[in-house]
Amino acid sequence: MEQKTENNNNQQKTKSFAENFIYELKNFHIDKDFKLFLIVGLCTGIAGGINSTVFNNFLSDVYNLSASGRGIVEFPRELPGVLIVIVLGILSFLGDIRIAVIGMVCASLGMMGLGIFSPTFASMLVWMMVLSLGTHIFMPLSAGIGMNLSQKENYGARLGKFSAYNLVATIIGYGIVWFGFKYLGLTYKTAFLIASFFYLVAAGILTMMKDKKPKGKKVRFVFRKKYTLYYILSIVNGARKQIFLTFAPWVLINVYNLDPPTFAILGLIISLVSILTRTIVGNAIDIKGERFVLSLEAIVLIIICLGYSFAADIFPVTIAVIIIAACYIIDNSLSVVEMARSTYIKKIAVSPEDVTPTLSAGTSFDHIIAMSIPFFGGLLWASMGYKYVFLVAAFIAVLNLILSLKIKID
Template sequence: MRTLPLSEARVQPVWRRPVVLLFVMAAAMPISFATWSALLNNFVIEVANFDGSDIGWLHTVREIPGFLAIGVILLIRFMREQVLGLVSLILLGVATALTAWFPNLAGILTITMLSSIGFHYYETVNQSLQLQWLDKARAPRVLGWLLATGSAATLVAYGLIVVTWRAYDLQFNTVYMTAGLVTATVAVLCLAFFPQFESPTPQVKTFVLRRRYWLYYALQFMAGARRQIFVVFAGFMMVERFGFDVHQVTGLFMFTLVANMAIAPLIGSAVSRFGERRALIFEYAGLALIFAAYGGIYLFGWGVVLAAGLYVLDHIFFGLALALKTYFQKIGDPADMAPTAAVAFTINHIAAVFLPASLGYLWLVAPQAVFVLAAGMACVSLGLALLIPRHPSPGNETVFARLRPASAPAE
C-alpha cells in the first residue's frame, strides 16, 4: 500500500482522499454493529433465555476491550493507525457474522468479546484519524456529516431487517452473517485501494496522561458511565417491559436514525457556531431530564409512546457528544491525538466494566433506580461542562486557566 503525505492528498482523485476514507469507514462499521445491536435483545431473550443479570454481564464483557483500548498505543508502534483501524473493522465484521453460532451464555460472551475488540479498537483509531485529518475550522461540521453517514448506513441495515424479517422468516444467523461479511469486505477493499495517509505531525507512541487535560478525562469518564445505562437498559426495557418484537425494535431504531440523519449536520454546525461549552451544557441538561423521565415510566406506569419518544430524544442529545472531540482537538497537542484517544477510551470504559453487571442486579429489584442514577450522572457532567471556557485552546483548557500565574507552565 502506497504511503502518501496528507498534504498531497488533495491532488488525488476524490474517491482516494482521506476524508472519503473516513466516510466509507463511518458507513461500514454500523452495518455490523447496528445489526448486532438491533437483534441482540431479542436474540439473547428468545434463544439464550437471558435475564437482567445476564444482559448486564454481557455488556460488562463487551466493554472490557474498551477499557483496554490503551493497547492501541502499543500496536501503533508496529502498525500504522489506518491499517489497524481497518483490521479492527475486519475483526468486528467476522465476529458479528459468527454471533448466532454460539446460542448460550458462554458462547455469546466469547464472540461478543471478539467483536468488541474490533469495535473499540476501530473507534479509538477512528477518533485519532478524524482529529489528525480534519482541520479545526471544518471539524465540527464534517464530524456532523460523518455522524449522519453512520446513521444512514444503520438505517439501511435496519430497513432491510424490518422489510425482510417476517416476510422471509429470517433466522438470526442469516442476518448476522450477511451484515458481518459486508463490513469485513468493505474493510478489505479499503486496505487494497486507499493509499496510507501520512499525518503532518508524528504521533507520540507512548502513554500520555497530561495534567492540563484533566477536564477532558473527567468528562470522558462520566460520558462512559452514563452512556452504559442507556446502551444496556433502554433497549432492554422496550423488549422486557413492552414486549417489542424484532421488527418493532428495529422500527424504533429506524425512526431514531432518520431523526439523526436530519439533525446530525445541524448539530455539527451548532457546535461550530455556539462552541463546545454551550453544546455540552445543553446536552447534559437534556439528558438529565430524559433519564429522570425514564425512571417515571416505572414509577408512574407511563406508556410505550413516551418511552419510544424518550429513546429518540436520547439519541439526538447524545449526538452533541461530538463537541467533546472538538474540545480536545482545540486544547490538545497535535502529537497527542493518537495516544490521548487511546487513554480517553480507557477512561471512558472504566465504569463500563463494572456498571452493567452491578446495575443488572439492581435492575432485578428496582429498574427505575437505574435511570435515576443516570440522571444524577448527567447532572455531574453538566457541572463539569460549566468549567469549559468559551474559547478553549492550549493553556486555556478550563475556566480556572485564567487564575494560573502567567509564568506557570501549562502542563
C-alpha cells in the first residue's frame, strides 16, 4: 500500500498544472479542505493580480502623486499590517478560517470602495485601508491554514502548491487587465469591482471548509526569545520589500512611462517564471532547508538592487528600461520565498498554537518598519534621485543575508 501511494505521488509530480487540476477535480472528495483552499488561492490570485497591476497607475493617473506623495500613501496603507497582531489576537476565538472569511470580506469591501466611493483622495485612503486590513488579515493566516492541512515533511511542497494555484490565477488577473484596458475600454472602477467579486467568492469558499476548534484557551499573543531571529528577519525583510513594492513600479511608471497593459505583460512574465520558482522553492525548503533558501534570496536581491541603481548610468534608455524591468520581474518572482520564513517558525515553534500568533507578530513587525520606509524613501528620491533609494535597499539585503546565515533548526 505504501509503495502504491509513493508511486501515485511520483506520478502527481510529473503532471502539468492543467493535468493536475483535472486530477484534483476528479478526486475532490479526497483531501477536500485543502482543495477548497486551493480554490481560495485561485480567487485571491485573480483579485490580487488585478489590484497589483492597476493600483499604482490608478494613483498616478487619478490623483497625480509625486514620488514623495506615493511614499506617504504607504503609511496608511501599511498601518493595518502593523495592527494585525492585535486584530488577530482579538479575533482568535473564531479560529483561523473564520477570521480569514472576515479578511476576504474586508478586502472585497475595500476594492468596491476604491472603485465606486473614492471621489476624493481622502476617501480613497479610507477604502485603501479597508482593503489593506483584509489582505493583511489573510496574509499570515494563509500560511498557517496551509500548514495545518499538511504534514511536517511536506510543508514546503503543500505551500508551494497553494502558491502555484494562486499564481496561475494571478495570470488570469493580469490577462483581464491587459485585454480589458487594451481592447474593451476597461476602467479602474470596473477593474476594482471585478477584483471585489473574486475576494467575495473566496470568502464564500472559506465558509465551506471545516475550522478546527482550538483546544482549550486560544493563544492570542506570543513573544518568545526563541523566535527573536524570526522577528528580526521579518523587520529587515519588510524594509527591503517595501522599497521594492513602492518604488520599483514607480520608476517604471514615472521615469519610463509604462501603462497598465504593459504592467499586465510584465505581470504575465512574472507569473510564468514564478510557476517554476514556486515549485522549486517549495521543494528546496523541504530538501535544502530555510537557511539555504533565504540566503540565496538575499544574494539575488543584492544584485537586483544594484541593477535598479546603476542601469540608467551605464546603459542607454532603451536598454536601461529592459534591465530595470528584468529586475522587477525577478524581484516579484522571488516573493514566494516568504513561505520559507513561515515554515521556519513552524519547525521551531514550542507548540503548534504558537504558529499563527507568531506569524501575525512577524507581519506586524514587518509593517512597523515598512510603514515608515516609503516616507523617507520618497524624500530621498526627491532630494537625490531614485538610485540612492535602491542603494539603501542593497544595504538592507546585505543585512538580510547575514541574518539568514544564522538560521538553525534542531
